[in-house]
Amino acid sequence: MAQNCEFSPCLDSNEVHVLAVDDSLVDRKVIERLLRITSCKVTSVDSGRRALQYLGLHEDEGSANYNEIKVDLIITDYCMPGMTGFELLKKIKGSSTFRETPVVIMSSENVVARIDRCLEEGAKEFIVKPVKLSDVERLKSSMFGQARIQGLN
Amino acid sequence: MEIVGQLQKQFVDFSTSLNHEGFLDEQYLQLQKLQDESNPDFVCEVVSLFFDDSEKLLNNLATALQQQVVDFKQVDAHVHQFKGSSSSIGAQRVKNMCVAFRNFCEEKNLDGCLRCLQQLKHEYFLVKNKLETLFRLERQIVEAGGTVPVIG
Numbered sequence: 001m002a003q004n005c006e007f008s009p010c011l012d013s014n015e016v017h018v019l020a021v022d023d024s025l026v027d028r029k030v031i032e033r034l035l036r037i038t039s040c041k042v043t044s045v046d047s048g049r050r051a052l053q054y055l056g057l058h059e060d061e062g063s064a065n066y067n068e069i070k071v072d073l074i075i076t077d078y079c080m081p082g083m084t085g086f087e088l089l090k091k092i093k094g095s096s097t098f099r100e101t102p103v104v105i106m107s108s109e110n111v112v113a114r115i116d117r118c119l120e121e122g123a124k125e126f127i128v129k130p131v132k133l134s135d136v137e138r139l140k141s142s143m144f145g146q147a148r149i150q151g152l153n
Numbered sequence: 154m155e156i157v158g159q160l161q162k163q164f165v166d167f168s169t170s171l172n173h174e175g176f177l178d179e180q181y182l183q184l185q186k187l188q189d190e191s192n193p194d195f196v197c198e199v200v201s202l203f204f205d206d207s208e209k210l211l212n213n214l215a216t217a218l219q220q221q222v223v224d225f226k227q228v229d230a231h232v233h234q235f236k237g238s239s240s241s242i243g244a245q246r247v248k249n250m251c252v253a254f255r256n257f258c259e260e261k262n263l264d265g266c267l268r269c270l271q272q273l274k275h276e277y278f279l280v281k282n283k284l285e286t287l288f289r290l291e292r293q294i295v296e297a298g299g300t301v302p303v304i305g
Binding site: 024025026027029030033034037079081108129130132133 | 180183184186187192195198199202203206230233234236237238240241242243
């Protein structure tokens with residue numbers, strides 16, 4: 001599930017590494033595939049808590065980011081039990097290590113107030129589910145430019 | 154080969170009817186775009202996860218609605234999950250049933266919820282049956298030496 005690269009550079013520096021957060025197994029499988037097919041490396045977790053643990057931001061683990069986790073984008077579902085995507089967004093934006101990392105929120109509910117709230121809190125984009133290939137392609141090209149799109153046909 | 158041609162036509166006709174009758178929407182086609190030689194069973198794998206998830210949810214819904222004091226928030230949470238997963242695979246009629254179901258949850262209408270659960274089960278097993286038929290046709294085409302036509 002979570003991969004830690006401590007000393008060996010297991011990431012091509014050009015490869016975009018995305019942390020995907022979704023409590024739905026079906027949706028995780030789809031988002032993983034969508035991201036991989038657009039040549040992103042994906043780590044997926046099933047909760048906000050696990051996302052924070054992976055990023056080294058969870059209270060229990062202290063604030064030391066000793067694993068040098070490189071994450072280029074965090075994409076998270078909004079409605080999750082426990083910690084919502086919105087709460088996760090706030091914690092990420094409130095951290096010193098990941099506040100600059102773009103966060104994208106996905107939600108099946110196309111509610112303007114919700115979208116506004118997320119964008120105000122610093123979300124880069126809000127995608128209405130179900131997520132399509134064109135959504136991910138657009139996201140990747142707008143955030144990381146054409147140079148980082150590899151292997152798209 | 155005639156048999157491959159027949160099977161392929163059957164597949165195309167069946168897929169088209171599933172779309173016209175509202176069983177599967179555009180999102181199902183999106184999933185098919187994600188399947189290739191490196192991931193030849195992607196759609197089947199996602200759909201299998203959907204089947205497992207759905208059957209658990211249907212059981213959870215039945216249990217939740219049988220409680221002495223029904224927790225409609227909990228019922229709604231299950232329906233919300235079902236709505237999400239059915240939407241993700243393109244199971245349109247199931248998704249629409251979930252939308253109706255959520256309205257009854259909001260109204261705390263137990264009879265409405267119970268009726269919706271029955272209808273939801275019906276729609277789910279219908280689409281499950283149709284998807285299984287679709288996968289069976291695909292297998293038959295491949296076994297007969299043909300390739301599965303790409304729809305849409």
